[in-house]
Amino acid sequence: MHFWARTVNIFSTFHLKTWSRSACQCHNQIRVKPDNSSVVTDGVKHSMNPFCEIAVEEAVKLKEKKLIKEVVAVSCGPQQAQETIRTALAMGADRGIHVEVSGKDYETLGPLQVSKIMAALAKKEEAQLVILGKQAIDDDCNQTGQMTAALLDWPQGTFASEVAFDGDKIKVVREIDGGLETIMISSPAVITADLRLNTPRYATLPNIMKAKKKKIANVKPADLGVDLTSRLEVLRVDEPPQREAGVKVETVDDLVSKLKDAGRL
Amino acid sequence: MAAPLVRIVSKSCRQICRPWGPCQAGWRSSLSSRPAPDVASDQSVSFPPLQTFSEEESMMREAVKKYAQERIAPFVSKMDENSAMDEEVIKSLFEQGLMGIEIDPEYNGTGSSFFSSILVIEELAKVDASVAVLCDIQNTLINTLFANLGTPAQKEQYLSRLSTDTVGSFCLSEAESGSDAFALKTRADKHKDYYIINGSKMWISNAEHAGVFLVMANVDPSAGYRGITCFIVDRDTEGLEIGKKENKLGLRASSTCPLNFDNVKVPEKNILGQVGHGYKYAIGMLNEGRIGIAAQMIGLAQGCFDNTVPYTRQRVQFGKRIFDFQGMQHQIAHVATQLEAARLLTYNAARLKEAGRPFIKEACMAKYFTSEVATLTTSKCIEWMGGVGFTKDYPIEKYYRDCKIGTIYEGTTNVQLSTMAKFIDKEYDY
Numbered sequence: 305m306h307f308w309a310r311t312v313n314i315f316s317t318f319h320l321k322t323w324s325r326s327a328c329q330c331h332n333q334i335r336v337k338p339d340n341s342s343v344v345t346d347g348v349k350h351s352m353n354p355f356c357e358i359a360v361e362e363a364v365k366l367k368e369k370k371l372i373k374e375v376v377a378v379s380c381g382p383q384q385a386q387e388t389i390r391t392a393l394a395m396g397a398d399r400g401i402h403v404e405v406s407g408k409d410y411e412t413l414g415p416l417q418v419s420k421i422m423a424a425l426a427k428k429e430e431a432q433l434v435i436l437g438k439q440a441i442d443d444d445c446n447q448t449g450q451m452t453a454a455l456l457d458w459p460q461g462t463f464a465s466e467v468a469f470d471g472d473k474i475k476v477v478r479e480i481d482g483g484l485e486t487i488m489i490s491s492p493a494v495i496t497a498d499l500r501l502n503t504p505r506y507a508t509l510p511n512i513m514k515a516k517k518k519k520i521a522n523v524k525p526a527d528l529g530v531d532l533t534s535r536l537e538v539l540r541v542d543e544p545p546q547r548e549a550g551v552k553v554e555t556v557d558d559l560v561s562k563l564k565d566a567g568r569l
Numbered sequence: 570m571a572a573p574l575v576r577i578v579s580k581s582c583r584q585i586c587r588p589w590g591p592c593q594a595g596w597r598s599s600l601s602s603r604p605a606p607d608v609a610s611d612q613s614v615s616f617p618p619l620q621t622f623s624e625e626e627s628m629m630r631e632a633v634k635k636y637a638q639e640r641i642a643p644f645v646s647k648m649d650e651n652s653a654m655d656e657e658v659i660k661s662l663f664e665q666g667l668m669g670i671e672i673d674p675e676y677n678g679t680g681s682s683f684f685s686s687i688l689v690i691e692e693l694a695k696v697d698a699s700v701a702v703l704c705d706i707q708n709t710l711i712n713t714l715f716a717n718l719g720t721p722a723q724k725e726q727y728l729s730r731l732s733t734d735t736v737g738s739f740c741l742s743e744a745e746s747g748s749d750a751f752a753l754k755t756r757a758d759k760h761k762d763y764y765i766i767n768g769s770k771m772w773i774s775n776a777e778h779a780g781v782f783l784v785m786a787n788v789d790p791s792a793g794y795r796g797i798t799c800f801i802v803d804r805d806t807e808g809l810e811i812g813k814k815e816n817k818l819g820l821r822a823s824s825t826c827p828l829n830f831d832n833v834k835v836p837e838k839n840i841l842g843q844v845g846h847g848y849k850y851a852i853g854m855l856n857e858g859r860i861g862i863a864a865q866m867i868g869l870a871q872g873c874f875d876n877t878v879p880y881t882r883q884r885v886q887f888g889k890r891i892f893d894f895q896g897m898q899h900q901i902a903h904v905a906t907q908l909e910a911a912r913l914l915t916y917n918a919a920r921l922k923e924a925g926r927p928f929i930k931e932a933c934m935a936k937y938f939t940s941e942v943a944t945l946t947t948s949k950c951i952e953w954m955g956g957v958g959f960t961k962d963y964p965i966e967k968y969y970r971d972c973k974i975g976t977i978y979e980g981t982t983n984v985q986l987s988t989m990a991k992f993i994d995k996e997y998d999y
Contacts, residue, residue, distance in 0.1 A: 351631075390628060506636050509666035509679040509689075512628045 340540050342411070343442075352388045355437025357395075359497040361504040362467060363435050364396035371469050372433065374398045378425060380418055382406040386520060393515035394507035400520035401425065405532065409525075412534035417525075419451035424528035426456055431492065433474075438463055438496040449496035459489035463498040619916045622688070625681065630688045636665055637696040645697045648822035649967055652814070655822075658700060659736065659778060667693075668707050669732025672716065676728035683709075683857075687864045687919045694868025695875070698971040699822035701865045703736070706774055709861035710854055711737030714783060714799070718842035718850060723801065727781060738779035740770040740828060741851055747772070748984050751794035751848055755830060757786035762837045764788065766800065766808075770828040772978075776811050777824030780804050784830070785847050797847035801839040808833035819970035856929050857922060858979055859936040863915040866939035866975045870908055870946040873968035877950040877958075884955075897953065904946050911935075911942040930992040937985040940975030947972045 335344045352360075363375045377392035379385040380403040389400035403421055405413055426434055434456075439446035453460035461467070461476030468475045470488065478485045479498050507515075525532055553559045563569045622630070644655045662668050670686045672678020679685075686708045694701035715727050731737055746752040755768025766786050776782075782802045789796030802809060812827035842850055878901065881892040891897055914935040921928035947969040951958035958965045976982045 387624075387628075390624070391631075394628065394632070506640075506665060507628070507632045508664065509629055509632065509670065509681065509685075510674065510677075511666075512625065512632060513674070513680050515628075516625060 336541050336543050340542060342538060342541050350384065350388075352391050353437050353440045353442075355439060355441070355497055355499070356388075357437075357504040358499070358501050359435040359437045359495075360392045360395050360397060361502045362464075362495075362497055364505075365502065366467075366469075367396065367398075376401060376429060376431075378403065378422070380405050380413065380421055380525075382410055389520050390512075390515055391507060393518045393520075394512045395505060396511070397518075399518055401523055402520050403523050403525060403528075405525060409532045412536075413532065414534055414536060415445050415447035415451055416535065417530070417532045419448050419455055420530045421525055421528060422448070422452040423455035424530055425523075426452070426492075428528065433491060434458075434494045436494070436496050438498050449494055453494035456492070456494070458492050458494050460494045460496070461487060461489050462496040464495050465498050465500040467495060467501070619913050619920070622684075626685050626688055629681065629685045630692055633665075633667065633689050633692040634695075636661075637693055637700075641693070641696050641700055645822075645964070645967070646961075648697070648699065650821075652816065652821040654699065654703065654778065654824065659703070662700070662704060663732075663734055666732075667704055668736075669712060669728075670708050672712055672728055672732045676724065676732055678712075678728065678732040683923050684916075684919050687860060687915065690861055690864040691868035691871075691915075694865045695872030697822065698865055698869045698968075699820045701868060702820060702823050702862075703775055703778075705858070705861040705865055706739060707731065707737055709858045710739045711781075711783060713857060714739075714841060714850060714854055718799075720838075722838070723841065727801070730780065735780035736775050736778045738773050738775045738782045739854075740773050740782050740784045742770060742772045744769065744771045744827075748981055750851065751797065753785060753787060753797065754790075755784070755786040756790065757788045757798060757800060757835070759788060764800065764835050764837065764840075766802070766830045766833040766835055768830050770830075772815075773826055773828050774823055776826035776828060777814055782809070782828070783841065785851060786830075788844055792845065794848045795845050797851070798844050799841040799847040799850055800835050801841055802833060802835055806833055806835070818973060819967070820974050855979060856932055859932040859985075860915060860918045860922065860928075862975065862979045863911075863918065863932070863935035863939040866936075866943040866972065867908070867912050867915050869968055869972055869975075870911070870939070870943040873943075873947050873950045873965060873972075874904065874908060876964055876968075877953055880957075881953050891953070900949060901953070904949050907942045907945060911939040914938050930989055933980075933985040933989045933992075936980065937976075937982055937989070940972070940982065943972035943975050 337344055360377065366372045367375050375397040376399055377389050377397040378401045379388045386402055389402055393400055422434060434452060436449045438449065449462055450460060461474065461478060463479045464476050465479045466477035473488045473490050474493055476487050476489060476495060478487065479500065551562065553562060560569065640661050641658055644658055648655055666679040667689055669678035670681050670689060671683060674680040690701050690705045693704055712731055715724060715731065719727065741750055743753050743755065745754065755766065755770065757764040757766045766784065768786065781804065784800045784802050785797055786800055787796040788798050808831040810829040810831065812829060815825045817825060881897060882890055884891045918928050918931040918935040921931055950965050951969055954963065954965050957963050
């Protein structure tokens with residue numbers, strides 16, 4: 305959907321790109337627009353997607369362990385996306401790339417378009433690793449990471465709760481329904497961060513000051529040769545139905561007859 | 570009364586990019602005239618609203634807001650009850666760079682501006698006014714004094730410590746001299762290359778945790794206030810005794826202790842600034858500290874308000890939300906207006922100071938007004954919350970208790986009003 309700005313960090317030769325994106329803050333009250341076309345985003349506070357924060361943290365940690373050389377934070381979106389990039393820089397990323405997408409293009413920007421941008425940037429920057437948050441908390445798509453890997457034809461380690469380098473391979477422990485799955489993938493690769501991967505650090509005030517000096521490059525999707533046309537059309541957005549009061553019954557027979565009346569049995 | 574503000578230009582007063590075109594000039598006018606800077610009519614200068622912040626200031630504010638919610642909020646209730654600041658909280662304040670906001674990065678400080686400090690103090694106060702005052706004293710009083718007056722050796726020795734792990738305390742008040750600060754009796758007798766300090770101080774904030782004390786003592790009582798000198802005294806100096814902390818109504822987590830000086834030997838090199846100029850430094854610094862307290866009060870009031878309005882929107886009586894009753898709406902709107910006015914007074918005083926323009930009267934107004942507004946806001950909030958507002962299960966009563974000191978410390982309301990009156994008097998002097 306609409307109100308994100310993704311930040312991507314790619315890293316190559318251990319130049320890492322992390323992707324972070326801003327999403328509506330989770331404690332906002334979400335309202336559907338009167339014409340049912342989408343959710344109201346005007347005046348709604350946006351901040352970096354929590355899973356993306358975890359992705360940035362992981363990238364910075366890898367750099368601190370000297371396993372990677374450079375962390376680049378990328379975000380797609382309007383001018384405000386720069387704030388998200390600055391936050392990533394304040395957390396420790398080395399430089400940023402702002403892919404400018406605004407207006408109608410921004411409204412229809414979806415995982416497919418973003419992953420095309422990501423893939424193009426990854427190739428251009430010669431990244432070796434792309435880390436993204438597993439999904440955005442406003443649309444819960446959980447597609448960008450996977451699509452990016454497919455477009456690049458790179459292996460992917462999604463829902464990562466642990467990432468370790470093993471020679472020239474990457475060991476990823478994934479959180480799956482049945483428990484934990486450990487896989488070995490070769491680099492270059494795409495990883496998506498899950499909740500328990502790490503606890504993101506705070507941007508300390510001195511780091512915020514340092515981030516001011518770091519560069520954010522401006523790029524247009526056209527420069528990357530990416531076509532932003534959406535293949536999806538949102539027909540309608542509705543609020544979930546209002547919760548209705550329950551009905552109390554005295555006996556089991558009453559319950560059965562009520563269920564039959566409601567067509568449930 | 571007060572001698573004109575003594576200002577020594579230092580790194581901490583450097584100009585950072587402001588959206589205020591005319592203020593970049595940074596010129597000073599004499600106290601008796603108050604012209605506003607002229608803007609040439611063909612310049613395209615914009616006049617953005619007071620709630621305009623630089624990117625750096627916005628980021629700082631966001632970072633502190635998040636930090637305060639996650640790292641301080643969980644401790645607030647316990648700290649208030651035990652009347653003790655948690656060591657973890659103090660440590661994290663240093664880690665986040667909040668204790669050396671204006672200190673140069675060369676001394677491990679954050680290297681930001683005065684206005685950033687104000688925003689930080691405001692955000693901290695929304696969560697806990699005690700933590701805010703610890704941060705305020707450190708930044709606006711202690712750090713400023715060292716940065717403005719310290720010799721290179723003193724800065725070398727103390728500024729890094731102040732920004733990384735050492736809390737500072739400012740010791741002016743005594744049992745017999747509060748508002749009448751310059752009647753202080755603590756003496757410093759000169760011997761060769763050192764001084765012996767005898768006396769006692771009262772109401773000293775941060776004393777429980779402070780590693781360094783800035784002590785105002787008189788080297789020459791016959792010279793009256795012109796003998797007051799500022800001494801740097803380390804905590805472990807022999808003869809310095811820190812008394813038991815006060816059991817207070819509010820700001821309980823902030824330690825407030827009496828101090829006793831029993832033949833405390835202080836080397837001459839530990840004098841901050843010049844001998845006999847202590848009174849000037851105290852006034853100058855308190856003028857700035859005043860804006861910090863205003864920020865604390867506005868943060869406190871806003872935090873209280875923000876915790877109360879959601880309740881009024883939820884609570885239903887007589888079939889509708891209590892927020893929907895006209896009586897309530899009028900009260901809430903009135904308080905919101907006062908808050909806005911108080912905040913703008915504070916921001917404007919801070920911007921005036923940063924621009925190098927006269928700001929003392931405005932700073933007094935900010936401190937006086939915000940402390941009154943905090944009292945009004947917290948009192949009203951308890952009423953709007955009804956019975957639950959009166960219980961300790963909700964945070965509202967703490968804000969109510971904490972706000973009271975605002976009209977008292979760092980210059981009582983009466984002192985602020987008298988100071989303002991003196992400025993107003995001079996304005997009509999031509």
